[in-house]
Amino acid sequence: MKSLKTILFGTTAALGLGFFGTSALADTLYTVKSGDTLSKISNEFAGNNSLVQQIAKENNINDVNLIHVGQQLTIRTNGEVAPVQETQPAVEAAPTQEVQQEVAVQPEATTSYSGDSSSAKEWIAQKESGGSYTASNGYHVGRYQLDPNYLNGDYSAENQERVADKYVADRYGSWENAQSFWMSNGWY
Template identity: 40%
Template structure:
């Protein structure tokens, strides 16, 4: 939710030369900057789970907020909203600027409080990121003999599809079938130097 320059001009035009005009303008700039930080533009090699982990969220939260049907498939240039306030309707021009800033700030605060991930989900995401970092430094194109990609999966498991989305999906299936969780897979890795 962002107040446009024209909306701000309309509202502050009602109070020429007032301290309110300066105060509202600085609040609008600060709030606009805060909202811009609530979005991430996907870069090549990014995964939804890593974006979630980087912002202390769960993949499920990002899926819900962004209405994503396949969490294993995101595209470079795609904008991922980190909070549901990004999906709200725009501010109407006839609303009071002061109440808009207060309302949106309160909504952002309450959203931030409601997006604290569970410890189990956070531990899973951290373990997955740890394994990827130790297997390939997070590279989807890393090669080591018959092992390939971010999670250094056997090429036979990938069945010819080396895409990041398939690597994520295959790694999840492998880990959950073999270990039951990423946390247990990491424990195995720490004991044996492989998972």
């Protein structure tokens, strides 16, 4: 009799999922997308900003204003049903490796493109680190969020500028092309 109840319950539960779609209970793994903030994520899961501090605490985020594209966050919804977000993780490649990724990222309404190398370079620096040479997302470092291996232990502003210029020249040919790629993909 016990196995009949188990089969009946399991079949009913599976049937219910088939009719009502996919949902997750309690914890959901969320991949940060371009344009996301903790407030926006909290609103998506709770309909308000009530989860901001909880998300920050549970994901060891020291600055609630600093999250990064591709970062994985665990969102606890206290047993309430939360929609499962199917996301595509961010893909990064070495400078010599060509990687194509389909990501639907809408440029911000305030984004302007001037076609000038120095403005394109500054635009990327602001998007990647807010212009800070000491910024870090836990792995990538500096004004242009470079792989630490490219910097060879020299995190000086001069070396960051030199390495970023070489990386962009080798991979994109120009800062304008790098900015165009960033605007389409949310990273460069």
